[in-house]
Amino acid sequence: MKQGEKTKRNYYHCEFCPYETSSQQLFQNHREDHKSSKAQPCNQCGKVFKNLSKLHAHMQCHEVGKPYICMYCEKKFKRQSSLKVHIKTHFFCESCPVCKKSFGDVTALKKHMLVHKPQQMEDYQI
Numbered sequence: 001m002k003q004g005e006k007t008k009r010n011y012y013h014c015e016f017c018p019y020e021t022s023s024q025q026l027f028q029n030h031r032e033d034h035k036s037s038k039a040q041p042c043n044q045c046g047k048v049f050k051n052l053s054k055l056h057a058h059m060q061c062h063e064v065g066k067p068y069i070c071m072y073c074e075k076k077f078k079r080q081s082s083l084k085v086h087i088k089t090h091f092f093c094e095s096c097p098v099c100k101k102s103f104g105d106v107t108a109l110k111k112h113m114l115v116h117k118p119q120q121m122e123d124y125q126i
Helices: 024-035 052-062 080-088 106-113
Strands: none
Touching: 024 052
């Protein structure tokens, strides 16, 4: 099913948010809201977004179960400790020389390196 097309249930589904309607005119009006440059505030945290699409993307950070949100990329975490580790990657980043995965500190990188086979590690030292 392509976004914006009627489904078997005769509903139009928005590609940017969970909105759906059986009216083509209401659907077109709704899509125009996403394109609008009118400021859209979040009703949960007050953060303001330049359009409805950005607001809907942001709303995912308010999902239950992941209350800790990175202020730099809005990635969500279940535990504050996980968020703290993640935030370090925005400022201090060590990459695995084998698979290029990034880590916030050398300790985490060394722990990760154990997943690689010894023959993959021959050329690398940390």
